Amino acid sequence: MGAIKALLPVGGRALLLRHIDALMAVGLTPLVVLGAHAATLRSELPMRTRTVTNPDWAHSDARTSLRLALCTLPPSTRVLITPVDAPPAPADVLRALLHARGAAVPHCEGREGHPV
Numbered sequence: 001m002g003a004i005k006a007l008l009p010v011g012g013r014a015l016l017l018r019h020i021d022a023l024m025a026v027g028l029t030p031l032v033v034l035g036a037h038a039a040t041l042r043s044e045l046p047m048r049t050r051t052v053t054n055p056d057w058a059h060s061d062a063r064t065s066l067r068l069a070l071c072t073l074p075p076s077t078r079v080l081i082t083p084v085d086a087p088p089a090p091a092d093v094l095r096a097l098l099h100a101r102g103a104a105v106p107h108c109e110g111r112e113g114h115p116v
Contacts (some may be wrong), residue, residue, distance in 0.1 A: 004037050020049055
């Protein structure tokens with residue numbers, strides 16, 4: 001791709017930062033899993049953002065990163081999982097997911113989406 005996907009500008013702001021803004025706007029403290037370009041991305045993050053690094057990012061998949069993130073949280077913590085390579089969900093969707101009981105996945109026109 002020739003660029004760091006998470007830092008691509010969307011609406012004048014890096015995609016990763018737009019996700020963090022959206023999560024913080026609904027009262028969450030984001031936990032970002034870093035892999036490739038970890039040092040560069042970490043330097044761009046707001047101070048309230050927690051991070052965990054996947055040291056084997058080149059030889060693993062998203063499940064490994066998710067497992068690493070979940071292992072840093074207390075067992076009963078509710079989480080929202082969202083990929084950085086898609087635009088963040090609107091605040092009303094995030095709030096609806098936060099108030100859902102159990103696992104929840106947003107739908108649009110009959111198709112499942114992110115975040116979960």
